[in-house]
Amino acid sequence: MNAPMDQFKKPWTASPDGYRVPYAVFTDQAYYDQEQEHIFRGETWSFVGLEAELPNKGDFKATAIGDTPVIVTRDPTGQLHVFKNLCMHRGALLVRESRGNVKSFDCVYHQWSFDLTGALRGVPMRRGVRGQGGMPPEFDMANFGLDALRVESLNGLIFASFSKMVEPLTEYLGEGIVDNIQRIFNRPIRIMGDYRQYIHGNWKLYAENTRDPYHGSLLHLFHSTFGLYRATQKGFTYMDPSNRHSLLKATASAAPTSASENQEVYKDVRSYNTEFHLQDASVLAGRPEFEDRASLVINAIFPNLLIQQIANCLAVRQSVTHAPNAFEIVWTLFGYADDDEEMQMIRMKQSNLVGPAGLISMEDGEAIEIVQDAVIRDGKKTSVLAMGGVRAGSVDHMITEGPIIGFWENYARYLKLGDELKK
Helix, strand or coil, X not given: CCCCHHHHCCCXXXXXXXXXXXXXXXXXXXXXXXXXXXXXXXXXXXXXXXXXXXXXXCEEEEEEECCEEEEEEECCCCCEEEEECCCCCCCCCCCCCCEEECCCEECCCCCCXXXXXXXXXXXXXXXXXXXXXXXXXXXXXXXXXXXXXXXEEECCEEEEECCCCCCCHHHHHCHHHHHHHHHHCCCCEEEEEEEEEEECCCHHHHHHHCCCHHHHHCCCHHHHHHCCCCCCCCEEEEECCCCCCEEEEEECCCCCCCHHHHHHHCCCCCCCCCCCCCCCHHHHCCCCCCCCCEEEEEEEECCCEEEEEECCEEEEEEEEEEECCEEEEEEEEEEECCCCHHHHHHHHHHHHHCCCCCCCCHHHHHHHHHHHHHHCCCCXXXXXXXXXXXXXXXXXXXXXXXXXXXXXXXXXXXXXXXXXXXX
């Protein structure tokens, strides 16, 4: 049962020295339940897959929006559909495989059968057996099709929504985010593979992490040690007009910084060590492929998608929630269909940077879990968000927590939490 909304009024305090977010939002079941209803099943567009994962008619994949299981499929005409993964008879999970190719979806429990458009096509024993039993004459199979969601795709990314009221996808994303999607997905892609990472923490800690540009050169010492990203590099932080989505971008074309400048910036970082060297530097070998020469692009799309470009390593990351203290990241790595063998090998080697055991990404899961473990009994205590100022918005640097504030402002709006985060 959902908790009364009155208990969620004004959970934040704001002051000139920073926004404070109570740790209860990471631990309490009541917040988690409201998120499922008002965010994941509310007026948002959630990422559910790539068209390249469903190249053929009859292809499907099983995934989830929040913790609601859904099926993504391509019907015999090539049209995409997204349905709740729920049999309309007695509520069983209809599809249990992660992906495949079928002509129909058949429930294992009582064998109700649905076609790829979601229509109910078969009910065993509907007319009874030897004149006994069966469904009543009033039973109309047309009334028992699968629950369908709205579906839109953009440059091969598939989004779905439970809402009939949410704006069209491109309006929801905004021009700047659409531009980055078109920049990355500029031609047909080839799926390289995927990882699934289970993290014992709250999904919003990962939402914060992926909207936090300056942690990249502190937590991820591989970044700063080997020059993939340093705080001294030229970069910027873009937010769409709603502050729902963010784009963090650093460029390799900036003038190199001096050793003395790096030492000054990292003088308080005890683990920064310029004496480290790679035994096999080929893991960082690459070649420019975008005109802007960006070396790092992290595009967080509310509520459940991250698009990454780390050097030549391209991926989408989908967050799937399980509980207040558990979520999954589904990483799908890809290249382009016209990649030559050299570029395929470059991407394959650079994939060692990301994922559950990645040379860079490994620390993010650990950081989330140590926060979750620490705040479990301190829900009334708060974090402080102040780096770069105490407001959301685009800035021409990456030493900011503004995108995190933008996330919480929108979180409060979707959950109708009373006063939004404002200075």
